[in-house]
Amino acid sequence: MNVPNRIKPFLEQALLTALNGLGEGVFVTDGTHILFANEAFCKLTGYSDEEISLFGSLIELFPESQSAIWSHPAHRGSTKSVSPLKWSTCLKQKNHALRAVEISITSLDAGHETQWVGVARDLVVVDTTQLKKAQDDLKTSQDRFLKIISAAPLVVFALDANGNFTLSEGSGLQVLNLKPGQVVGRSALEIYREYPELIRNLRRALKGESFTATDQVGRLWFQIQYTPILDETGIFKGVTGIAVDMTDRKEMEQALQQRMEFEKLITTLSSDFINLPVNKIDQGIQTSLDVIGRFIGADRALLFLSKGDQLDHPAYVWSSSPETAGDTWRPDTFLSDYAWFSEKLRRREVIYVVSPDELPAEAGAEKRLMAARKVTSVVVIPILTGGRSLGILSFSTTRGSKRWTPEDIALFTITGEMLTGALERKNAELAIRGSEDKFRELFNNANDAIFLFGISAEGIIGKFAEVNDLACQKTGFTREELLQMTPYDLAAPEDLSDMPKFFKKLVDQGHVTYQKAHLSKEGHKIPFEVNSHVFTWNGQKMAQAIARDVSDRKRAEETIRRQAYYDVLTGLPNRTLFKDRLEQAMKTALRNKQSLCVMMLDLDRFKTINETLGHHIGDKLLMGVADRLLGILADNGTIARFGGDEFTLLLPQVVQTEEPTLHAQRIIETLAAPFKLDGHDLHVTTSIGMASYPADGENPEVLLKNAETAMYRAKEQGRNNFQLYASIMNVSAFKQLLMENSLRRALEKQEFVVYLQPQIDLATHRMIGAEALVRWQHPDLGLVFPTEFIGLAEETGLIVPIGDWVLERVCKLGRQWRDKGLPSVCISVNLSARQFQQRNLVSRIAQILDQTGLDPDYLGLEITESIAMKNADFTISALNELKKMGIHFSLDDFGTGYSSLSYLKRFPLETLKIDRSFVRDITTDPNDAAIVQAVIALAHSLKLNVVAEGVETEGQLSYLKGHGCDQVQGYYFSHPLSEENFLNVLKEFPLDSDFKTRVSRVSGRPLL
Secondary structure (H helix, E strand, O other), X not given: OOOOHHHHHHHHHHHHHHHHHOOOEEEEEOOOOEEEEOHXXXXXXXXXXXXXXXXXXXXXXXXXXXXXXXXXXXXXXXXXXXXXXXXXXXXXXXXXXXXXXXXXXXXXXXXXXXXXXXXXXXXXXXXXXHHXXXXXXXXXXXXXXXXXXXXXXXXXXXXXXXXXEEXXXXXXXXXXXXXXXXXXXXXXXXHOOOOHHHHHHHHHHHOOOOEEEEEEEOOEEEEEEEEEEEOOOOOEEEEEEEEEEOHHHHHHHHHHHHHHHHHHHHHHHHHHHHHOOHHHHHHHHHHHHHHHHHHHOOOEEEEEEEEOOEEEEEEEEEEOOHHHOOOOOOOOEEHHHOHHHHHHHHOOOOEEEOOHHHOOHHHHHHHHHHHHOOXXXXXXXXXXXXXXXXXXXXXXXXXXXXXXXHHHHHHHHHHHHHHHHHHHHHHHHHHHHHOHHHHHHHHHHOOOEEEEEEEOOOOOEEEEEEEOHHHHHHHOOOHHHHOOOOHHHHEOHHHHHHHHHXXXXXXXXXXXXXXXXXXXXXXXXXXXEEEEEEEEEOOEEEEEEEEEEOHHHHHHHHHHHHHHHEOOOOOOEOHHHHHHHHHHHHHHHHHHOOEEEEXXXXXXXXXXXXXXXXXXXXXXXXXXXXXXXXXXXXOOOEEEEEEOOEEEEEEEEEOOOOHHHHHHHHHHHHHHOOEEEXXXXXXXXXXXXXXXXXXXXXXXXXXXXHHXXXXXXXXXXXXXXXXXXXXXXXXXXXXXXXXXXXXXXXXHOOOEEEEEEEEXXXXXXXXXXXXXXXXXXXXXXXXXXXXXXXXHHHHHOOHHHHHHHHHHHHHHHHHHHHHOOOOOOEEEEEOOHHHHOOOOHHHHXXXXXXXXXXXXXHEEEEEEHHHHHHOHHHHHHHHHHHHHHOOEEEEEEEOOOOOOHHHHOOOOOOEEEEOHHHHOOOOOOHHHHHHHHHHHHHHHHOOOEEEEEOOOOHHHHHHXXXXXXXXXXXXXXXXXEEHHHHHHHHHHOOOOOOHHHHHHHHHOOOOO
């Protein structure tokens, strides 16, 4: 409508008044300038209307992150009319804070130009300080996560939907010669194209399948958990994976498999030897040396036949290659020339030498012989029969030392027996063909029992026609008694039914081999390996049965089997046997559509018992726990010891869902009764984790891993309880466990180091002491600062031995400096909460001072307010006792905790330390400055010194000095120094010189 000119000013003023009175911000823009902004809009931004009019365009009031929104014509200054637009964003305020707003813009046609009217509705104020803190906290959390990932011996990776790496982290990358993030952006299918099985599993994962697989990359084996990544709508976006290096475990399994194959090889060769005709025994021995030598990785094998004390040329020689064959041997080698060797052989001992350097001093001749023959390690086995020596057998290496295991020696002994039997049979059969007298001598001196019996034309087995002396000795019958018996008379009753088929095979094929027990005259069962051959003697069909007593072999085999499958201490199945039984149980459960349960339990704080009472008590406790568990389980399942104080239980048939929890509760109750061991009443608690098949895993490795995860969850829940596995028990718990294990190893391997930060007197700028700071020299991560591990050490109790180590190290250093005539300075050591609350704290510190010989005047102890006030009466008592020794005390991080001034004045303190959080902004934050002034005044009123921590700038130093602070420490003067650098400072300069000047003179810069 038409408005008279005389009232236009009035209407314009009324409109402006109305707009300014609105609670929402209103602005007008032509796309290049802000033409109008009401008071509410100015309040939203913090700018005045004059300041807003100076902005080039509205875009200057929005953060750069919102630049994508300016595709709209209104944001680009378009002259075309557009429809209303609404979106949420943030306005940049004058004080740099961000204010969340909702913007609505509508275009207006102003004749020859288009303008826009916008309304800004306040949503929420985002304080940049809070935002930055949140961002910093997030980054700290991310950094900590990456450090844990980097410390853990695993690989964490992620792939997009096309198989390209988007994440690659973890210390496990080192074994792949990769760095974190190195393969990001590259295709996993291309990188690992040479490994078909791995590629097959990757393709399964990229189809969205979740599973666990064991894959090989070169010589390395990894257990990999593949998990799909889905967006909120369920669309597949990629894969995450965790790969654990299983190479060591795989190599152990392969070693065990190799050992089992070796035993099978020995058995096969032994049977082959028995069945070899005499004219083929030499070739059989040669073949066996070749097969066994290559199997065990030897370079050379020699079998010498002896003539009294003299060894002739090797009768049988084998080498892995022409380079390892060596030159010919002298024909006149006498054992008496090698006294150390010959004495052991005389005692029928198997000799094994890992290296010539390990030979004793009296074996000089043997050492020279090994050097001459270029032998680096050797095993020598005596070949004995009837108490006399047939010769010696040796396996040796020339291209590197080999450590012979007890299992190797047991198997070599069996090899010696095998070759002895072959040589005996060869000699015996040749002698039988030669002369009766020679036959009789060999027959009776044979190392095995020999029986001769006739076979009728109808194939009926007759009586013994002849037996040797050893046959009589083994069975306990006289020769006359045996000649009235048949082979059936010596068979054990339970084996009688099998004997006819053995003798039928003997008659049909001319030879037979079997292992059966023979009864002695006293009724004892003797395990014999019987090898029978048919021959003709004076026109009569006869059979020769060579029966070897394999009792020793059986015991050796049983020993090897027990070592392979059973725990030596408790006699329970070990990890290998348990996994085998678990696999069989899972197959049965799958076939019968049943469930089973795996329980993993760990004794709580078992290490404390070992450390305080000794390992012999700990071993007895483990045996007692095993007995109680066996009593609970009875015949229903399997219980095994996995190692240390860790046990596993298998419930192969779970009918009712509550069965596992009832078993777990019963275990906890049974173990709660005290164990009475050597006068000690030991109370044991346990943490139990349970996983069920098929719900919690469809293969043994996953099931055991999930049970272990649940067990650690039980420990986190306060111990002495059980937990059922749940999928939310994810890798974070595993990572914390890895860190804890690394921390325990660090303590055992002495990976901790002490750094010392000088403390400077502000009046003189001279060093008056230093604070000891512990660092972890990690073999993979380098120098790890306390913030990364002290919290975990406190939680696990490892802070106590770590703190003791720091105390002892500082006292040793102080004594060493004094003994070298260096200036003596007081070194302060921080005491942790757990360490300070120990009842033997005073005696422990006194013991360390006594052992190191340090004057207590040069030791300071620092405790925090929270530690001091946790048990104030105990604190006062302990501090007074230590004060009497001459030790100095400081209250650390003063102002960050809480203190009762009534108690504070009773503590025998000398120093208050102002926390670095107050010092950092002392020149810019009035509140921090006021707190520092108050602490200094309070300390001086209590006649205490004041030390300010974290001094880094000249301004901070000047402020503290101007307000009466006594001492400082911080980067302004020096970073914490290694022991070596701190020692150099003590050596080069007296304590009465200006610290900053003298450090600068050493290196031209502050010594860091």
